[in-house]
Amino acid sequence: MRYERPETIQDATALLAGARDKAFVLAGGTDLLVRMQSDDFDAELVVDIKSIAGMGDIVRTPDAFIIGAAVPCAALAENEALVAAWPGIVEAANLIGSTQIQGRCTMSGNLCNASPAADSVPALVAASAQAKIAGPNGTRTVPVEQIPQGPGKTSLEKGEFIEAIVVPDAGAQAGDAYLRFTPRTEMDIAVVGVGVCLALDAEGVVQSARLALGAVGPTVVIAQDASASIIGTKLDDAALDAFAAAASAASHPIDDKRGTVEFRKEVAGVLARRAARIAYTRAGGN
Amino acid sequence: MSSIAVSTTINGDDVEYLCQADETLLDVLRNRLGLMGAKEGCGTGDCGACSAIVDGRVVCSCLVLGAEAQGRTIETIEGMANGSELHPLQRKFIEHAALQCGICTPGFLMAAKALLDVNSSPTEEEIRYWLAGNLCRCTGYDKIVRAVQDAAQEMQGERA
Numbered sequence A: 001m002r003y004e005r006p007e008t009i010q011d012a013t014a015l016l017a018g019a020r021d022k023a024f025v026l027a028g029g030t031d032l033l034v035r036m037q038s039d040d041f042d043a044e045l046v047v048d049i050k051s052i053a054g055m056g057d058i059v060r061t062p063d064a065f066i067i068g069a070a071v072p073c074a075a076l077a078e079n080e081a082l083v084a085a086w087p088g089i090v091e092a093a094n095l096i097g098s099t100q101i102q103g104r105c106t107m108s109g110n111l112c113n114a115s116p117a118a119d120s121v122p123a124l125v126a127a128s129a130q131a132k133i134a135g136p137n138g139t140r141t142v143p144v145e146q147i148p149q150g151p152g153k154t155s156l157e158k159g160e161f162i163e164a165i166v167v168p169d170a171g172a173q174a175g176d177a178y179l180r181f182t183p184r185t186e187m188d189i190a191v192v193g194v195g196v197c198l199a200l201d202a203e204g205v206v207q208s209a210r211l212a213l214g215a216v217g218p219t220v221v222i223a224q225d226a227s228a229s230i231i232g233t234k235l236d237d238a239a240l241d242a243f244a245a246a247a248s249a250a251s252h253p254i255d256d257k258r259g260t261v262e263f264r265k266e267v268a269g270v271l272a273r274r275a276a277r278i279a280y281t282r283a284g285g286n
Numbered sequence B: 001m002s003s004i005a006v007s008t009t010i011n012g013d014d015v016e017y018l019c020q021a022d023e024t025l026l027d028v029l030r031n032r033l034g035l036m037g038a039k040e041g042c043g044t045g046d047c048g049a050c051s052a053i054v055d056g057r058v059v060c061s062c063l064v065l066g067a068e069a070q071g072r073t074i075e076t077i078e079g080m081a082n083g084s085e086l087h088p089l090q091r092k093f094i095e096h097a098a099l100q101c102g103i104c105t106p107g108f109l110m111a112a113k114a115l116l117d118v119n120s121s122p123t124e125e126e127i128r129y130w131l132a133g134n135l136c137r138c139t140g141y142d143k144i145v146r147a148v149q150d151a152a153q154e155m156q157g158e159r160a
Helices: A009-018 A032-037 A080-085 A087-093 A107-113 A120-126 A224-230 A237-250 A261-282 B025-032 B088-095 B105-118 B124-133 B142-159
Strands: A002-004 A023-026 A045-048 A058-061 A064-068 A130-135 A138-143 A148-150 A161-168 A174-181 A192-200 A206-214 B004-010 B013-019 B051-054 B057-060 B073-075
Touching (some): A009 A023, A009 A045, A080 A087, A087 A174, A107 A161, A120 A192, A206 A237, A237 A261, B025 B051, B088 B105, B105 B142, B124 B142
Parallel strands (some): A002 A045
Antiparallel strands (some): A130 A161, B004 B013, B051 B057
């Protein structure tokens, strides 16, 4: 295995594109180094992107937050503007692993690891976040939900890597939330994870809604029926009932030791309801 | 396979070493530099016994490549005491009997130090969440939490 630490995006994509065999991007390494311990791990090349300018920066532009691919999740919680604008994303990212893991792990890595139970991904999908992808032929930007294609599989082409996550401004009357169910209070993997982002008008009527469900399918489920059921409402009990029912209906989980299908569908509805209430309050609704 | 030359700072000293591309920082510390305080409990970032502080953040050194240490500032348990004078956390761990077999202790001390570096008076809940990635199979954690609280209190008194 070779270890390379390029200083430009062009050098990184050229290294990745030129690899004869398997090549991996190293940012936080909290998934990659675990895989490296296994006997069947085989890589020709690891490209450490942390020496590339901007990879460790959180930049606020007039219409977005741009979060570099190597920003550790712990740093998200230290950025007051990001916490104020996107508390749900920050909370989701800070549920990943332990303090030690949060000091290294990144949201871009969480996305590319493509686990169905990734905590930060439903929150990013709910926020309509985009992935900025660098590649040998230049840069392209896609919605984050287009990156994971199934457990451990991504849509990235050879030579490509995510250079930043772009979270577009949702306006002053918007709020987000992420909740998950785990048997333990920390150091656990989501049985169900729910990200919600709502935007309201001045009267507190829901103008737009986005619900993303994690760990209830091979990739994040965007529950459009649920979102549609609360648009035009002030999130009264009837609207929340419909929202929760639609969230359960949109879930297609598997049975495993961490939860049954029936349990996961139920919990998806319960968490969707609770997360929507939190997002509504954060958006300025009563 | 050719080795990678790394220049880094460990416990305030400039250190240079050669390592392999797939060698972890934990292996470098233990096998190349003779710094045996960090322990390998799991090797997969679950137990915290290998905790070290890299550029101010506590991390599992088993999940860091040795090559990544280039140009960084690393703190390990070996740099915690000031000569023969123990750090307050070390002293309080002994006073409160917050260790039994001791394998997890260097990791707990590094993680607790990183906590007190950013939060000088953490609540019990904050301590328990912060240390959730450090596993101890002997003590049941209560004595560790009390030792950290007591050390924080003493260190605050020294500052006042």
